[in-house]
Amino acid sequence: MTVPTPTHPKIEIDVTADLARALLADQHPDLASLPLHGRTFGWDNLTWRLGDDLALRFPVREMSSTLVESEQRWLPVLAPRLPVPVPVPVRDGRPALGYPWAWSVVPWLAGEQVAATAVASRTAWAGELAAALAALHSPAPRDAPVNPYRGVPLADRYDVMAGRLASDVPHADALRAALRAGLAAPPWDGHPVWVHGDPHPGNLVSHDGHLTGLIDFGDLCAGDPASDLATAWLTFDAAGREVFVARTQAAHAWDDATWVRARAWAASYVSVLLAHPDEYPLMAAVGRHAATQVAADVGLQG
CATH class of the missing domain: 3.30.200.20 (Phosphorylase Kinase; domain 1)
Incomplete structure (x- = not known):
């Protein structure tokens, strides 16, 4: 065929x-x-x-x-x-x-693409994803790849991100609020760490209550881990996010500003994930879920 x-x-x-x-x-x-x-x-x-x-x-x-x-x-x-x-x-x-x-x-990594799984089921392995990203988020060498779209200061991408949030994007006001908060937060000032670049549910594989694969490292780069930590809103509901954040904090103890930037990155991904709903319906579903999660987090649902 x-x-x-x-x-x-x-x-x-x-x-x-x-x-x-x-x-x-x-x-x-x-x-x-x-x-x-x-x-x-x-x-x-x-x-x-x-x-x-x-x-x-x-x-x-x-x-x-x-x-x-x-x-x-x-x-x-x-x-x-x-x-x-x-x-x-x-x-x-x-x-x-x-x-x-x-x-x-x-x-070939056996399992199911996480984007096709029930959100509530992902809490079982939220700590495993946190541990994987915590292990990745170590200081990167000088010759690590540079990516103009990931791991960079939000100020570098803010105008593009905000411009994509048209009125027909779900929870657009909440997403804009999250972006503004991220821009206002102190920027990353540590040594650049390894950043996966795209750990959304389309690039995660799970099976039988465990995370069995982290795939698509094409956006791998060095920079601010906040763009990876955005997966807390893309992948999980409130329960899963609580587990993910707690396990991440146990490993790295990122400051509050890092999580505010991470939520801003999550808000910025929504319009991209929704861009081609007919060709990529699972990614569109991830975008709608992320919009709802960010809106709930900033208290601007509706």
Whole structure:
């Protein structure tokens, strides 16, 4: 069966099964006979599942083409310190056969995409996600990647973030209030730490009450951990968020300003998650949930 390409306007290059198999035959022929199935699309990459235990990860637009290279460079360094499985590339792919960018063969992490699970069920592993991010949020080296969209001061992104909060965005007034509070909070003044960049429910995997995967490190960078901690509002309800925050504080004892900035980042993600509801309905659901959680937190529901 042919899997249609989503109409997401950012997808510039599709990777069909024929192209994926040709690249494998060209560069990793020992894997080329494994079945390809379960193709999925994200914002920047598409994934083909390869056999039972592997997956192929391909960038789909030039703007994000270097993200896989960053994963290839840094995930082998970071994975040993993380208490949750991550997709460390097991083979690197290079441009060939008309495909212009680096790509990866990665392990398939078994479980269910958290965005497809009931929010209340996530409290069971909220502490596990907190522990994983706490382990990641350690001082980054000077040559760590820089990302203009994550880990940066809110002042650098505020105008763009606020401009996206049109009146038809759910709880827009509350989201604006959260953004203003984040901008007014003291900025990060510590040593830059490793930042995942996108630990929302679409990039988390769970099974049987446990977190079984933290995936998509394409936005990996160094900076303020607040943009990662925004997952407290994106992923959990109030009960889960309480567990997540408590476990995080036990590890790092971030100041109150860090959490105010984190909530502002959560508010900023809502409009992005809602941008393509037909192509990415699970992400749209995450956006609506986050808007409700932020609104409840700032006391401006309705």
